[in-house]
Amino acid sequence: MIPINEIILEEYKKYKQTEKQFKPLIEKTREKIKNLSDEEKAKVLFELYISKGITPDLIVDHIPEKFYELLEKHRQKSKAEKHKKEIDIDVSKYKPTEFLFWKDTFLKFCEANLLGIEKDYAIFDKTVFYPTMGGQEHDTGYIIDRDSLVYLYKTGQYSKYNIPFYKDVYEYYKDYQYKKEEIVFVRVIDVIKKGKVILHKVDDIEKLKKIENPVLLIDFDRRLQLSRNHTAVHIITGIARKLFGEHIWQAGAEKKYEYATIDLTHYKNLSDEELELLEKEANKIVMEMRPIKKYFLPKNEAEKRFGFRIYQGGVVPEKILRIVEIEDLDVEACSGTHLDNTIQVGYIKILASKKISDNTIRIYLTTGNQAVKEIIKRDKILKEISKITKTDIDNTPIAVKKFFDNWKAMEKKYDSLLKDYFRLIQEKINNGEYIIKVSDSLELSDLIKLIKKLIDLDCVVLYNKNYAVGVKCKDQIEKLGFRVRESKNFFIGLIEDHK
Template sequence: MKEFAAEENFTVLIPENFYSLVAERHIKTPKLPRRTTKLEIEEKVSDLPETESLYYKDQYMAEFDAKVLRVLEGKTVVLDKTAFYPEGGGQPSDKGYLQFRGQKCRVLNVQKVGKVILHEIEGPPPMEGETVHGIIDWDRRLSLMRHHTATHLLLGAARRVLGEHVWQAGAQKGTERSRLDISHYRRLSLREIHQIEKLANMAVMMNMPVKAFWMAREEAERRFGFRLYQGGVVPGRVIRVVKSGDWDVEACGGTHCKSTGEVGFIKIVHTERVQDGVERIIFSAGLPAIKAVQEEELKIHEISNVLNVPFDRVDKAVGNLVSEWRALRQERDRLLDTLSSFVADRLSEEAIKIGEIKVIIQNMKETPIDQLIKVANTLVSREPKAIVALFHEGRNARFVVTVGDEVIKRGLTADEIAREAAAPLGGGGSGRPNFAQGGGVNTDKIPEAIKRTVAFLKAKLEKVRR
């Protein structure tokens, strides 16, 4: 286009992120909300040259020497070059130390602002102009590299299991656990999870080379397509591409293992639905993956000890235990029904009559509320002209109200009675015309609530009779 415009005597300015804008128009992928922040110190380092990124020249560089260009407020250091990876692309920053003049300070966080990389430190700061020796926390870096490469392998596995519609909707790497969010129209089944996990580990065992290289954006898009931008569209006309054998290829700025075999074991810990159309895969890689499996084994062994059965028979023992529990629960429900029937018989004998209506109001002390509901329902099922209000006296006052169909026809409902009964208790009541519940904090006011309810019913029913 630029050459064509020149032939026609036009000047065309092509923005630096032109191809990013084109890609964004073609890519339709669900994205999770992202929050961006802007460091206030950006202006203070805008005059400095671009920091040389040693972590791209050698991802396995654990130590390096560099010159201090600037120290801000004794807490932030800018070097001319660094092997500390700055936070970005869902990968946390490196940590480690800077050594100088027999002293050292701890590197807590690393951020890239524009073209400059900032090292947040703790301890005595170095002086501007002096040389420091940087030491990366290598165990941390290696774990992050394994988890980052594992993210690519899992994404490739998910696409092979679920289909080509799968797209990365987000990712966050960690040293112990990482997450990969993918677009998918339904919850992942256990079978699909196992297939994805198996394929990802097969990719590990294939020990494919993981190569990172820079390419012109146009060439990369022609060769690999827009699926390059799994982690979002990256700016610039030259982009960094990470290719894991023939398994996966992405535009990526993170640090990676040299081969898939270095990732080690990958374990999917669990999955969850984070929003409509997005599934989250929580996983561990390397030693943390082994730890995750061992933790699961430990839980099973603990269950084995509690049940006093061999490890390989835990599933059958749990199944038997659940069956026994269900049988006992059914027997309990049967006994509660029998007991409720007996209690209903006794309460029916103590009922008061207001015209044709049988009124049963009692303080049942500490009788569980679920049993009160059974008793109340039993009474009104026997007598359609009954009103039942049963109170529970526990930490708080509670009650249930049921009324028969004939009572409702006379214009008196359970929810109306519940509101009246709840007033002295310092609470409230609500429900349906035939059933309501309520309560309050004033357990000592239950006798008053009973008297108030009886008086209310007498007045209401007398009015109906007239």
């Protein structure tokens, strides 16, 4: 169920908070636009919305139609800027690439025919390489001559060239007899999709031309981690909707090798307890070994069967949709590489959560080996804190709290001592002393705190054996043997610059 009352209350709080925060600006803007035309009003309201996030309904009762036109132009401009980054290559002469990564996420290699070379990019009739799309990063790997691959595998020299060894690839070529021992390969460093054609950016285009029988070989460790992170994003989306309400919608996602992010529409940030519950329930789905189906459906049929929930990552402009379905949890139109079963995700670790806009939160997560690394890293930090505080791990939070309580008490006491010290300085100034020696135990930050209280005086210098600070007394600081550096309202002398 959607918690309507809770959402309305939260939105009302935000509305009143914004109104209170920007009240002077809102009143000033109301007065400013009172006699303007609708077009001029719209421009002012639009600029305020973009720069401050103040919605026009806080300022006017009737929002000019021009405001929405300006907003749409702004969105289109943002889209255009994004598309500018695309490479300028015409692929119309090439037939569509066969996407083998959709047929089998675990397929590590394929033989392919080179159709053409465009700039630093190679185009093949088929590929196992996944391009950057749908928020998921691209695969990396190698294009290697078949003889070179078999020679390296059979002689055990693959590690010398950092070529990954895969048992299934070895089994496939075990009866193949290589004809030459020359090692020819290039690294695939980027993969992009233009229309229905996949382009592979390589690190040496001239060497690519020497490859007679190309074998496309992906870095499967990277593929597996990206697939785990992507599948975890779908699991988190489904669980979040069940836990927090049907209003939850995926507003965006990024699937990188180290971690993934998912942006969810929600009226408030998640508490630590809610994040713990989300992680716990997500890992239950993993352990339940739910099958993950990947199949194609006509757009109309997919919408009829599953509704518009399938467009979590945005509407897909295709007549045939690729559907990814996690049993009894989540169904989405998705182009990413996904696993066959939730158990293959490994552990899902939620790293953090933050609010990125008024009604959107961002969750950071990682999975599998990266999750294990993160857990080990955090465990090491906890053990180090336990060692420093000389307590066992279970009692570390109590020890840390005690440490900070003591630190705050000491800081308060120190501030009190500084106040007493300032009174002594004032007495010396009242007695006509302006070049004042202070305790060597005082740090530069302490001296700066003290001098800021004396900023209106014509000339005063506080110094010890390490530092000097002064107001309008540059010459006097130099006479004390310090080389002077100018700050905003005073001068500083440091011992490391001592003459």
